[in-house]
Amino acid sequence: MATSTTGLEAIDVTAPPTQPPGPSLIYQWLTTVDHKKIGLMYIVYALLFLVVAGIEAMIMRVQLAVPNNHAVSPQVFNQLFTMHGTTMIFFVAVPVLFGFGNYLIPLMIGARDMAFPRLNAFSFWISAFGGLLLYLSYFAGSGLYGAGAAPDVGWFAYAPLTAKVFSPGHSSDYWTLSVLLSGIGTTGTAINIVATAFCMRCKGMTLMRMPLLVWLFVVASCMVFAAVSPLTAAQIMLCLDRYLGSHFFDTQAGGSAVLWMHFFWIFGHPEVYILILPTFAFVNEIIPVFSRKAIFGYPAMVAASVAIGFVSLSVWAHHMFTIGLGPAGNTFFVFATMVVSVPTGIKMFNWLATIWGGKVIYRVPMLFCVGFLFQFLIAGLTGIMLSAAPFDWQLSASYFVVAHFHYVIVGGILFSLFGAFYYWYPKVTGRMMSETLGKWHFWMFVIGFHLTFDFMHIPGLLGMPRRIYTYEAGRGWELWNIIIGIGAIIQGVATLIFVYNLIYSYFRGPEAGPDPWDAWTLEWSTTSPPPDYNFAIEPSVSSARPLWDLKHPEDQDSRYE
């Protein structure tokens, strides 16, 4: 089996239990520094918050289903959209992606753990504490005038709404501090991912043989350094404003509301790419395996990812076309924003070319990737529309924008994440997820998604702004809001099927074996689930697809490099 080019003796070699049976299970998980356990904790934690923030979305859709509804008060509604946005971005999307990164990166580059295992544990726990702190706000002080409990200033917390005079209680402080903590955790993990990818690769794995997934996580992590620091700085400045009498954002004392917008969006827009790049990573791994072809244009994919990373750091003010930047400023940000579509287009075409001439096998992970491709295409195109400033003057802060970014986040990020769950679940648990339940989940989610987010564009075009707790009858918005609500319920049911599938398959799923998908990257060379420290012997590779080389000694990738 072993040839001169591969050293994958790790197959079927599990490490013997080296530790004496000691501390309890809970103690083990609380104190672990193992990248796989930390990765799993990230993922489970994110799933819990996904359900919470999903319920918040459902309540909002119930409130908006009919005009002049009184299901919830305006105060509660404002808290709901603030908590929904903050939770989904900071405590669902970031942790779940970092969870996958933590779990997969060492396995894919043939390493035994992350570069800094203790920093890894620290980052997880500080992020986790941030999420808990945010929800503790429900038991704490008041927010805007006439409002109580949880933060209600929007996930973007525009100054001066967060100033002490407009938000007198402590709810804004809960928001600030929990986002600050999450930012520290995010930065720690990003440092870890970059260090791991650059220093821990196994023998023979040059940078250009690194799986694309690892490349994309590296780019996203580098963006974290550039994007999260301004956010952290802004949070500290806001705390100073609120408690030590500084006036960065305090407009009544001459501070600047626009300054906060710059700080927030220079984080906020790169953040979208920090979230979408790892999901490109999943698609990059899944599409080739299920098309039975190597990824088309590996170097171009790497270059496009790095290009997206750079360009997306200079597009933030397209969130601010309506604040009066002036024609010169607007023109610059229109250009930067439109330019991002070029490397993104390259990725789209390369995926298409990977499928072209392949033999596409429609298992559940691939289905989700197909959904991703179409939805991301549409999301990208509505993005180009919004990047044209005059178009944006009409539609910014309307439901058109809400539909656009949910197309990116749900139709893109969440779909590819679901694909990743079905694809790597056998590796993590040693069991396959139910294909039948998976197809139910996929089709219901597709239907629900399109009912909700296709039709959400329309009230936006008809003038419905975001963040309103109710609306008058007779503006032509009623029908669309009912359809949106029905779609949301279908998506909720589909998500419950998914969660049930996760639990059911853990106990009843068929045995997976080390390599159920006949895949090509290193994580499939070790057992499922992988043993402690992953590989008994350090693997050695000679191409980007070591397992392909092993399975096809007559037609090895390494010959084409």
Place this chain on the structure above:
Amino acid sequence: MLVLSVTLAIFLIVGGLLVYALIKFRHRPTDSDHEPAQIYGSTQIELSWTVIPILIVVTLFLTTTRVIWQTEAAPKPAGAVDVIVVGHQFWWEYKYPKLGVVTANELHIPASDPSHPTPTYLEMSSADVSHSFWVPRLAGKTDLIPNRVNTMWMDPSQPGLYLGQCAQYCGTQHAKMLLRVYVDSPADFAAWIKKQQQPATRDLSGNPLAQEGQKIFLGTACISCHAVAGTPANGRFGPDLTHLASRDTIGSGAIPNTPQNLRAWVADPNAMKPGSLMPSMHLNDHDLDAITAYLTTLQ
């Protein structure tokens, strides 16, 4: 329009290719077990789908830039009407500096004749937090930001009532910070301005209840926030009430302006618009009747 057709064309082409590839190249049960041919890339093809999108982007960018400069750097004609807009939590203040009119929530502007343009130029700021002025059928939105002056213009040709609302989250009642813009024919506009320029002082002797209402109004905290021209009331924190009864709505477009609604509003604004910054004055029934009677005289 160009943006729309270009994106639609891209969608049809790329989406069509995707559908074709996904169907044509599916795995069939009759297929052999061999893996398909492995293709790692092609410089020429990749170059073409880099260069073509760049050309599309440049085209879109140039057309967009033209619209931006035409809109934002447009010269201001002599016949323009100036309005100062100030955003408040959760209502709109309008001042016509050249015409000496101050009003709230319902903006009147003249319809513009292309041969004789009278566009309206808005100079916008905010008294508290950020707001955004958005009447979709008249113009794009512009934010009202404290410590900053933004400008925009509208040039409507069709008279009528145009609805809109605040488009920047501004607090508890962001949803009911509604906008009503009345585009009047030039004659109607001139008549409206003339009426608004009059002070409200009128002979109330024929209406003892309103007379009493005025006394209560001037004797309570109402006047620390509200102004009625021609009386000692000159508060600026709330809407100017000089011609309150000439408006169709109260509560920034939230509620029709009827005596019953007005009375209920004065009794407890937070019951009708939770989060409104106007407090309940805890007036008794008689005083409420009197104040309502007075306010309805402010034509």
